[in-house]
Amino acid sequence: MLKNIRTVFVLLFICGIAYPLLMTMLAQVILPVKAEGSLIKNESGEIIGSEMIGQSFKDPGYFHGRISSINYDAAGSGTPNYSPSNKEMIERTLNDIEEFSNENPTVDKADVPSDLMTNSASGLDPNVSPQGAIVQVPRIANERGLSEKSLYNLVDEYTESRSFGLFGEPRINVLKLNIALDELE
Amino acid sequence: MDLLQIGVVLALVVILAIPMAKYLTNVYSLEITKQDSMFGKIERVIFKLSGIDTNDMRWQQYAKALLLSNLVMFIISYIIIRFQGVLPGNPSKIDSMEPLLAFNTAASFLTNTNLQHYSGESGLSYLSQMAVIIFLMFTTPATGLSLCMAFFRGLTNQRSIGNFYVDLIRSITRVLLPLSILIGLVLVSQGVPQTLNPTAIANTLEGATQNIARGPVAALESIKHIGTNGGGFFGVNSAHPFENPNGFTNVLEILSMFLIPAALPLTFGYMARNKKQGWILFSAMGLMLLVFLSITFINEKNGNPALEKIGLSQENGSMEGKEVRFGIAQSALFTSVTTAATTGSVNNMHDTLTPLGGMAPLAMMMLNCVFGGDGVGTVNILMYSVMAVFLAGLMVGRTPEFLGKKIEGKEMKLIAIAILLHPLIILVPSAIALATQLGSSAISNPGFHGISQVVYEFTSSAANNGSGFEGLGDNTPFWNISTGLVMLFGRYFSMIAMIAVAGSLLAKKRVPETNGTFKTDNSTFLVILLATVLIIGALTFFPVIALGPVAEWLTIR
Structure with a gap:
C-alpha cells in the first residue's frame, strides 16, 4: 500500500x-x-475585449453577432440546450426573425442565414457567416450614412478563410469588423 | 468542401496511426529497446522515489496494483476537491465541494469519464484543476493503456503479463507527457490561453463591462484529448473559443483523441506478429465509424425541419447549438470522434443535435467498441472478437481458438459477463430514473427527447465517455450517486475480468495451426465480427432507441 x-x-x-x-x-x-487570452487594447491601453470572445452588440449602427442566451457574459459560458423539437426554441426563433425584419426592412427573410438567428454552442461565438454580415449592410449604411459599397468591401476584407483553405468554415469576427467600422469614419 | 475536409481528417488518422503503433509497440516491449537510453534515466528516478520494483507480475498482482493505485488516487482527489475552499491555490475564493458532488467528480475523472455535474469556471479552484483534474487526466489513460497491454500480452503469448507500475509510468513519460507539451504549445499559438492571471475585465465597444474568464487552459486541453478524457476547462467544453479557436485546432483535437485508440489495434497486430490481424480490427471499427459519422453529418446538414417550417433557411444545416467557425462538417466529425473514442469533449451541444443526428453518437457509446478510449476500446473489440470466434466455433462444432489459444468456458463466462454488464448498468438505472420523480424531474426538454436525455446520461457514464445531453439538471443526490456508481462499475469490473482472461490465456499451451483452424485475419472474420457487435448491440438497445430519438424524429419530420 x-x-x-x-x-x-x-x-x-x-x-x-x-x-x-x-x-x-x-x-x-x-x-x-x-x-x-489575445486581449485587444485601445490606444490608451484599456482592454476592450478578446479577439477570441464575442461581445454583445445591440446598437443598430454596429454589426450584430449571433443569439446568446447568456448575453455574451464571458465569466461563464452556456446555451439553453434546446432539443430540436423544443417549443420555446421555436417561439424564440420566431421572435428573433420578426425583430430582425423590423430592424432590416429591406432584407428578404429567406436571405437571412440560420447562424444569425440561432444560439451558438458557447454563447460566446465571436463569428457570423459572411452572409450574416452582408444582410446587415443596408441597415448600417443607413444608420451611419456610409455607402453600401464601402461596407461590402469592408465585410469582404474581414472575411476569414478556412484554416489552410480547408478546415472549418469562412467567417467574420464581429468585434474586429466593428472596430474597423468605427475607424472607417 | 465538406466531404473533402472530412476525408482529409480521416486519412490523417490512418497515416498517423501507423508510426504511433510502432512507437507504442516499443514503449511496452518487455525487452530492452532504444527508447530506454532516452527515458530510462528519468524512469529509474521515479521508480526509486516510488519504491517500485520492476519485476514481472502474475495477473493477480497486476490487478491488485491497478486497483490499489487507483483507490489511492480516488481518495486523494476526493480530499482535495472536498476541501479546496481552505486549501492553497484558490485565488478566486471558490467554495469546497459538497460530499456527493465531490464523490461524483472524483469517480468521473478517475474512470476517464469526465462527466461534469459542476460548472468548470466556478466549481473548481486552480489547485483542483491542476492537482486533481490534470493529474487524473494523465493517470487514467495511463491505467487504461496498462490494462490494454496486459490483455495484449495475454492474447499474444508474451513472456508474462508485465508490471503494472512500469506500464503506468512509461505511459506517462514516453507517450502522454511529451505529446501534451507539444500539442499544448501548438494550441497556445492558435489562441488557447495558458495563464495563472485572474479573469480579465474589458470595456466593450458599446461601453458595457465584460468579464473574460481564462486560466491555464492549454495544458488541460492537450491532455484532455490525448488521454481521451474530455472534461473541459470551461462549461461548454471545446465549443468555447478559448478551448478550440479555429478549424485547425478542431482538427488537431480530433487527431489527438484518435491518435492512440486508432494506433492500438495495429500495435496488437505487431505484438501478435500478424499485421493483418491488426488491420482487420482497425477496419471493423473504421467501418462502424463511417456509418455513424454519415448518419450524423447527413442529418445535421439537412437542418431542423421544425425551424424550416417557420421560415428560417436551413441551407447551412442545423446551426442551433453549433459554432460558425466549425459549421456542420467539423461539428459532425468532432461529435462522432468524441463519442467513438469515448473522450466526451464536445464542440457543439449534443442535446441540440437533430434526433437522428444525436442517435448516432448515442449508438456508438452503446456499442462501446468503435475505437474507444485509450486502451479500453481496443480491449472491448478484442472481447467481441473472442465472442465472434466462439460463436463461429459453435456453428461448425469445433473448440474455438483465438491466435492459437483455446477459448474455453472460463474465458467465455468472464467475457459474457463483461459484455452484458454494459447494457445492464445503462438500462436498469435509466428505467429507475424514468419511472420515479427522482430522475424524471431533471428532464429539461419535454416529450420523447426527455427519454434520450436520461438514456444518454447513463450510456455516457457506463461507456466512460462523459459527454452529456447537457440540458439535464443532473447535480442532485440521485444523479450524483447513480452515475458515480455506474461509472465505477463500467470501468473496473470489465478491467479486472479482462486481466483474469489474459492471465488464464497466458497459462495455456499454444496449439499449432492446422488446416481446420478458423482464421481471424481475413474478411470473413471481419464480417462475423461486425455481425456479432451489431446483433448484440441492436438486440439490447433497439427498444430504447425507438422510444427516444426515433420517436422524436417521427414527430418533427
Missing part, C-alpha cells in the same frame, strides 16, 4: 504541479499575448 501512495504522490507532483507550471512558463515566454 505504501508504494502505491508514494507512486501516486510522485505522479501527482509530475503531472499535476510540474507539468502545468512548465506549460505556463513556456507559453508566457514564447507567446505572451496569446497565452494571456
Whole structure:
C-alpha cells in the first residue's frame, strides 16, 4: 500500500504541479499575448475585449453577432440546450426573425442565414457567416450614412478563410469588423 | 468542401496511426529497446522515489496494483476537491465541494469519464484543476493503456503479463507527457490561453463591462484529448473559443483523441506478429465509424425541419447549438470522434443535435467498441472478437481458438459477463430514473427527447465517455450517486475480468495451426465480427432507441 501512495504522490507532483507550471512558463515566454487570452487594447491601453470572445452588440449602427442566451457574459459560458423539437426554441426563433425584419426592412427573410438567428454552442461565438454580415449592410449604411459599397468591401476584407483553405468554415469576427467600422469614419 | 475536409481528417488518422503503433509497440516491449537510453534515466528516478520494483507480475498482482493505485488516487482527489475552499491555490475564493458532488467528480475523472455535474469556471479552484483534474487526466489513460497491454500480452503469448507500475509510468513519460507539451504549445499559438492571471475585465465597444474568464487552459486541453478524457476547462467544453479557436485546432483535437485508440489495434497486430490481424480490427471499427459519422453529418446538414417550417433557411444545416467557425462538417466529425473514442469533449451541444443526428453518437457509446478510449476500446473489440470466434466455433462444432489459444468456458463466462454488464448498468438505472420523480424531474426538454436525455446520461457514464445531453439538471443526490456508481462499475469490473482472461490465456499451451483452424485475419472474420457487435448491440438497445430519438424524429419530420 505504501508504494502505491508514494507512486501516486510522485505522479501527482509530475503531472499535476510540474507539468502545468512548465506549460505556463513556456507559453508566457514564447507567446505572451496569446497565452494571456489575445486581449485587444485601445490606444490608451484599456482592454476592450478578446479577439477570441464575442461581445454583445445591440446598437443598430454596429454589426450584430449571433443569439446568446447568456448575453455574451464571458465569466461563464452556456446555451439553453434546446432539443430540436423544443417549443420555446421555436417561439424564440420566431421572435428573433420578426425583430430582425423590423430592424432590416429591406432584407428578404429567406436571405437571412440560420447562424444569425440561432444560439451558438458557447454563447460566446465571436463569428457570423459572411452572409450574416452582408444582410446587415443596408441597415448600417443607413444608420451611419456610409455607402453600401464601402461596407461590402469592408465585410469582404474581414472575411476569414478556412484554416489552410480547408478546415472549418469562412467567417467574420464581429468585434474586429466593428472596430474597423468605427475607424472607417 | 465538406466531404473533402472530412476525408482529409480521416486519412490523417490512418497515416498517423501507423508510426504511433510502432512507437507504442516499443514503449511496452518487455525487452530492452532504444527508447530506454532516452527515458530510462528519468524512469529509474521515479521508480526509486516510488519504491517500485520492476519485476514481472502474475495477473493477480497486476490487478491488485491497478486497483490499489487507483483507490489511492480516488481518495486523494476526493480530499482535495472536498476541501479546496481552505486549501492553497484558490485565488478566486471558490467554495469546497459538497460530499456527493465531490464523490461524483472524483469517480468521473478517475474512470476517464469526465462527466461534469459542476460548472468548470466556478466549481473548481486552480489547485483542483491542476492537482486533481490534470493529474487524473494523465493517470487514467495511463491505467487504461496498462490494462490494454496486459490483455495484449495475454492474447499474444508474451513472456508474462508485465508490471503494472512500469506500464503506468512509461505511459506517462514516453507517450502522454511529451505529446501534451507539444500539442499544448501548438494550441497556445492558435489562441488557447495558458495563464495563472485572474479573469480579465474589458470595456466593450458599446461601453458595457465584460468579464473574460481564462486560466491555464492549454495544458488541460492537450491532455484532455490525448488521454481521451474530455472534461473541459470551461462549461461548454471545446465549443468555447478559448478551448478550440479555429478549424485547425478542431482538427488537431480530433487527431489527438484518435491518435492512440486508432494506433492500438495495429500495435496488437505487431505484438501478435500478424499485421493483418491488426488491420482487420482497425477496419471493423473504421467501418462502424463511417456509418455513424454519415448518419450524423447527413442529418445535421439537412437542418431542423421544425425551424424550416417557420421560415428560417436551413441551407447551412442545423446551426442551433453549433459554432460558425466549425459549421456542420467539423461539428459532425468532432461529435462522432468524441463519442467513438469515448473522450466526451464536445464542440457543439449534443442535446441540440437533430434526433437522428444525436442517435448516432448515442449508438456508438452503446456499442462501446468503435475505437474507444485509450486502451479500453481496443480491449472491448478484442472481447467481441473472442465472442465472434466462439460463436463461429459453435456453428461448425469445433473448440474455438483465438491466435492459437483455446477459448474455453472460463474465458467465455468472464467475457459474457463483461459484455452484458454494459447494457445492464445503462438500462436498469435509466428505467429507475424514468419511472420515479427522482430522475424524471431533471428532464429539461419535454416529450420523447426527455427519454434520450436520461438514456444518454447513463450510456455516457457506463461507456466512460462523459459527454452529456447537457440540458439535464443532473447535480442532485440521485444523479450524483447513480452515475458515480455506474461509472465505477463500467470501468473496473470489465478491467479486472479482462486481466483474469489474459492471465488464464497466458497459462495455456499454444496449439499449432492446422488446416481446420478458423482464421481471424481475413474478411470473413471481419464480417462475423461486425455481425456479432451489431446483433448484440441492436438486440439490447433497439427498444430504447425507438422510444427516444426515433420517436422524436417521427414527430418533427
